[in-house]
Amino acid sequence: MNAMINTASRNTSPLSARGLRKNYGSTQVLRDVDFDLPEGAVLGLVGRNGAGKSTLIRALMGLIEVDAGSATVLGEPALAMSDRVKQQLGYVPQQPDALGWLRVDEMFTLLRGYYPNWDQDFVDTQLARTLLPRNRALARLSPGERQQAALIRALAVRPSLLVLDEPAAALDPVARRELLREIALRAGESGTSVLFSTHIVSDLERVASHVAILHHGRMLLQTPMDDLKERYARLWIPGTASPPRIAGEIARRPQHAFGGWSLVVEQRDGRWPEAAQQPGARMEALGLEDLFVEIAE
Amino acid sequence: MNAQVVKQSWQVVSHNRSWLLWACLLLALLVVAVTALMPGTGNPQQTRTAAYVIGIAASFAWALVVPRLLLWQRAMRHMRAPRAGAVLAGSLTLCVALLPGLPLLALMLAAKPDALALAMVCFACLAALHWATGPLWLAVGMPAAQFGGMQFLIAGSNPTVVPLLWTLDALLVIYAVLRWRELLVLDISTLQCRKLPVIMRIADGGVLAPQSILRTLEARQMRAPISHHAVLVDASRNPAQTLRTWLGQPFVPLTAKGQLRGYAPYWLMAVATFMVAAWLHWASWAVWIGVWLVIPAFMIMSFQGQSRLYVLFTLKRGGEIAELSMLPGLGTPDAVRRNLLLASFGPVVTFIGLSTASLMLPALLLAAPLKVTLGIPVLGIASMCWFGCSALHILAQRVDDRLDARRIVSRLALQIPILALAMATLMEGSGITAGMFGAAQAIWITRALMLAWALLSTFMILRASRDWRAFQRRPHPFMQR
Numbered sequence: 177m178n179a180m181i182n183t184a185s186r187n188t189s190p191l192s193a194r195g196l197r198k199n200y201g202s203t204q205v206l207r208d209v210d211f212d213l214p215e216g217a218v219l220g221l222v223g224r225n226g227a228g229k230s231t232l233i234r235a236l237m238g239l240i241e242v243d244a245g246s247a248t249v250l251g252e253p254a255l256a257m258s259d260r261v262k263q264q265l266g267y268v269p270q271q272p273d274a275l276g277w278l279r280v281d282e283m284f285t286l287l288r289g290y291y292p293n294w295d296q297d298f299v300d301t302q303l304a305r306t307l308l309p310r311n312r313a314l315a316r317l318s319p320g321e322r323q324q325a326a327l328i329r330a331l332a333v334r335p336s337l338l339v340l341d342e343p344a345a346a347l348d349p350v351a352r353r354e355l356l357r358e359i360a361l362r363a364g365e366s367g368t369s370v371l372f373s374t375h376i377v378s379d380l381e382r383v384a385s386h387v388a389i390l391h392h393g394r395m396l397l398q399t400p401m402d403d404l405k406e407r408y409a410r411l412w413i414p415g416t417a418s419p420p421r422i423a424g425e426i427a428r429r430p431q432h433a434f435g436g437w438s439l440v441v442e443q444r445d446g447r448w449p450e451a452a453q454q455p456g457a458r459m460e461a462l463g464l465e466d467l468f469v470e471i472a473e
Numbered sequence: 474m475n476a477q478v479v480k481q482s483w484q485v486v487s488h489n490r491s492w493l494l495w496a497c498l499l500l501a502l503l504v505v506a507v508t509a510l511m512p513g514t515g516n517p518q519q520t521r522t523a524a525y526v527i528g529i530a531a532s533f534a535w536a537l538v539v540p541r542l543l544l545w546q547r548a549m550r551h552m553r554a555p556r557a558g559a560v561l562a563g564s565l566t567l568c569v570a571l572l573p574g575l576p577l578l579a580l581m582l583a584a585k586p587d588a589l590a591l592a593m594v595c596f597a598c599l600a601a602l603h604w605a606t607g608p609l610w611l612a613v614g615m616p617a618a619q620f621g622g623m624q625f626l627i628a629g630s631n632p633t634v635v636p637l638l639w640t641l642d643a644l645l646v647i648y649a650v651l652r653w654r655e656l657l658v659l660d661i662s663t664l665q666c667r668k669l670p671v672i673m674r675i676a677d678g679g680v681l682a683p684q685s686i687l688r689t690l691e692a693r694q695m696r697a698p699i700s701h702h703a704v705l706v707d708a709s710r711n712p713a714q715t716l717r718t719w720l721g722q723p724f725v726p727l728t729a730k731g732q733l734r735g736y737a738p739y740w741l742m743a744v745a746t747f748m749v750a751a752w753l754h755w756a757s758w759a760v761w762i763g764v765w766l767v768i769p770a771f772m773i774m775s776f777q778g779q780s781r782l783y784v785l786f787t788l789k790r791g792g793e794i795a796e797l798s799m800l801p802g803l804g805t806p807d808a809v810r811r812n813l814l815l816a817s818f819g820p821v822v823t824f825i826g827l828s829t830a831s832l833m834l835p836a837l838l839l840a841a842p843l844k845v846t847l848g849i850p851v852l853g854i855a856s857m858c859w860f861g862c863s864a865l866h867i868l869a870q871r872v873d874d875r876l877d878a879r880r881i882v883s884r885l886a887l888q889i890p891i892l893a894l895a896m897a898t899l900m901e902g903s904g905i906t907a908g909m910f911g912a913a914q915a916i917w918i919t920r921a922l923m924l925a926w927a928l929l930s931t932f933m934i935l936r937a938s939r940d941w942r943a944f945q946r947r948p949h950p951f952m953q954r
Contacts, residue, residue, distance in 0.1 A: 237799070238798075239795050240953050241870075255949065255952065256948055263801045267795070269795045269796060274719065274792070277722070277725070278702075286715070290800055290802040326796075
């Protein structure tokens with residue numbers, strides 16, 4: 177697998193990282209990850225379970241002590257975010273379980289004093305629409321309801337940067353579609369930059385403008401969605417012997433039934449690898465899900 | 474009871490913290506040996522003191538091993554397993570035979586204890602059982618009754634106490650049977666933490682791996698909304714209060730009504746004990762009862778505080794602390810550090826301080842012995858320091874929750890001496906060591922204890938200073954490892 181491909185602009189990125197490395201004991205969770213979220217983009221971070229998505233997001237938010245590297249949020253170091261940055265930031269962790277002993281209403285009352293752009297109308301509208309019981313303790317909500325309450329909170333601050341760690345994991349299909357619509361709306365109308373992690377590829381295709389794939393702690397690719405089909409393809413190469421490594425190769429695996437090898441390759445300088453021209457080789461377009469499966473399997 | 478049942482009974486006991494049973498048995502037999510070897514064997518006070526210490530040893534087993542048989546029986550019942558009743562009877566018989574049976578038999582052969590001493594040991598076992606399986610009020614009251622009440626009895630009392638104590642033992646046996654039956658069929662899935670008997674709160678995990686216990690307690694705690702808490706409408710002006718709200722129980726700021734509901738029953742119980750004792754002119758006993766009422770309160774408060782911080786800062790990666798750290802308006806990292814210390818230390822230190830003061834007042838009014846009167850503030854200050862050091866260790870992110878041999882050994886190397894030291898100090902303070910070894914030897918024990926406390930304090934100060942530097946070095950206090 178080759179290095180990460182970075183097509184984003186580094187100067188205006190509201191969220192970026194360089195050389196992030198994190199080990200838990202002998203397990204390498206992040207391996208020199210570089211990352212940029214383009215301004216106004218909706219970037220979907222995909223990866224298998226345990227790929228390091230949540231760790232990366234927590235490192236980007238300055239929530240964990242990394243072994244190497246640094247991250248910036250809206251131009252400030254993640255470890256020393258000022259109130260100015262925090263007021264523009266909406267963040268929902270994977271399991272939003274803060275303030276479980278407060279009622280839904282009390283949680284919003286407590287928080288609104290901290291955010292100058294707090295949108296109480298949005299909160300009221302969303303509470304009415306989602307039928308979340310205002311008088312129930314947060315801890316007594318179902319996981320899906322809890323996630324909805326956390327999302328309302330994150331969106332109520334009218335963030336310029338929205339970071340969501342698997343936001344749709346506990347949501348029903350209707351709520352998930354509503355969330356994706358809201359994300360697209362925020363990005364389109366307010367220019368909110370959004371990073372969300374998921375392993376539901378269809379969600380990504382529905383709303384993301386950019387995609388990043390994290391695998392075993394390594395950022396394999398980060399690119400605009402529109403470029404995906406044009407830049408990546410599957411290359412079938414016949415023969416039982418392992419073919420030599422080629423430029424632009426991202427992943428490979430033997431295909432015993434076919435009697436050859438399948439490689440995921442990337443276009444470089446507008447050209448496909450020369451190996452595509454060899455006898456018996458053939459190219460095949462890849463959808464996002466196929467691409468993800470090919471390189472993450 | 475056939476051989477198969479006996480074998481199964483043995484298996485059940487040996488799978489339920491049997492190491493603790495053996496350790497308690499060993500300790501109890503050691504006490505008997507010391508009593509037999511000491512000059513003046515046969516003196517009723519010395520024999521009662523020995524019985525009291527055997528009772529303490531046995532009570533650990535009856536608090537932490539025997540009630541686990543209830544958990545086992547519940548599991549068997551849920552699995553509809555056959556012969557559970559017979560195996561349980563066998564296991565219980567085995568436990569009774571080992572502790573207190575065996576040490577009591579040895580004591581009877583060595584020192585001929587009187588009926589009061591025997592009744593005291595039975596009471597200690599039953600009190601421990603009710604601490605583990607009883608409702609909250611009984612769990613709080615039993616250590617005070619056992620440790621404080623027994624001290625009163627050692628000193629000698631009028632003859633009517635003996636039948637009264639046997640009657641109390643009989644009543645406790647009846648209640649234990651009824652309670653056991655009740656708990657056997659109780660649906661605990663929706664019960665709040667405070668309504669759970671102690672043994673069910675600590676059912677998952679053990680001393681070496683408290684994480685699963687804490688997770689269970691946390692899950693139950695979270696399901697119970699805190700009533701009468703004070704939610705600030707303009708919270709941004711008071712970051713320390715916001716942090717307290719965010720940290721959860723026992724740090725949440727409560728309204729006056731909430732404070733009353735939370736603490737009033739406890740204070741009333743302590744005050745009533747004092748009133749009765751003062752009326753009967755049992756000054757020393759009253760203060761000791763008070764001490765034993767307050768010690769569990771200190772421990773509960775300190776444990777609640779520590780475990781909550783441990784769950785927030787160590788066990789839960791991400792989650793609540795992540796959300797809190799993204800909140801604007803808490804100030805600079807230094808201000809957050811200061812407010813976090815204030816929010817986490819304040820409520821616990823205030824509670825322990827008020828408890829200490831409320832205990833000092835009757836101790837002075839009742840003219841309790843100087844040793845006891847001075848012991849109360851020492852106990853309070855030691856509890857505050859212990860909580861402070863432990864909380865700082867957690868907040869500095871220096872707690873390692875991984876379990877390997879080195880970490881287990883280092884944890885035990887701290888926990889066992891502290892527990893032993895605390896028990897020895899309480900026994901010394903209440904005159905048990907003097908009763909067992911005589912006044913001359915007791916002076917040396919006092920000196921040894923003081924030296925041990927000085928060494929422990931030095932270690933804790935060194936650790937706290939390292940933790941303090943680590944806490945200050947972190948870019949912000951919510952960053953996790």
